[in-house]
Amino acid sequence: MRVLVVGSTGSGKSTFARELAERIRAPHIELDALNWDPDWTNLSAVDPGKLKARVRDAIASEAWTCDGNYSVVRQIVLERATHLVWLDYDRAVIMLRVIRRSLSRAIDGRELWPGTGNREEFRRWLDKEHPIRWAWDTFKHRRRSLEALLVDPANAHLAKHRLRRPSQTGPLLEQLVSEGLPI
Numbered sequence: 001m002r003v004l005v006v007g008s009t010g011s012g013k014s015t016f017a018r019e020l021a022e023r024i025r026a027p028h029i030e031l032d033a034l035n036w037d038p039d040w041t042n043l044s045a046v047d048p049g050k051l052k053a054r055v056r057d058a059i060a061s062e063a064w065t066c067d068g069n070y071s072v073v074r075q076i077v078l079e080r081a082t083h084l085v086w087l088d089y090d091r092a093v094i095m096l097r098v099i100r101r102s103l104s105r106a107i108d109g110r111e112l113w114p115g116t117g118n119r120e121e122f123r124r125w126l127d128k129e130h131p132i133r134w135a136w137d138t139f140k141h142r143r144r145s146l147e148a149l150l151v152d153p154a155n156a157h158l159a160k161h162r163l164r165r166p167s168q169t170g171p172l173l174e175q176l177v178s179e180g181l182p183i
């Protein structure tokens with residue numbers, strides 16, 4: 001089982017993918033961790049070839065869960081994936097989650113991705129690229145692009161799951177776990 005989890009910034013992609021990976025005993029691939037280098041260097045913008053190479057290496061195994069929305073590597077991941085999970089929640093749910101997450105990260109000051117030194121800082125909250133603003137600004141566009149992804153014939157090989165409410169995650173996790181564990 002190879003599962004790609006997509007959705008708006010702050011929807012809970014990493015949480016869902018990490019829990020599923022743990023339960024099916026597969027690697028968890030966080031595209032943010034592959035994309036962001038030290039000093040907030042965004043590989044998808046400055047060195048997409050390096051990001052693509054990292055992603056290809058990460059998804060080479062037979063089982064994994066992966067979360068993220070990077071268009072520069074989306075097709076690479078989709079071609080290997082067996083399942084697509086879209087956390088398509090209302091904007092209010094997304095904004096509450098991304099604000100809560102940003103606040104928690106800014107208070108505890110933890111490094112977001114090991115070895116990068118990148119940390120959440122209150123002073124960056126007004127930046128256009130900050131997750132809070134990014135989630136708000138990209139919400140409608142992301143929803144349209146992910147709707148197109150679901151109906152794209154190139155993705156006919158995928159088992160697709162579109163969750164509209166957080167309460168649907170538990171039942172889907174149970175279903176995927178039952179499909180993904182060896183008997």
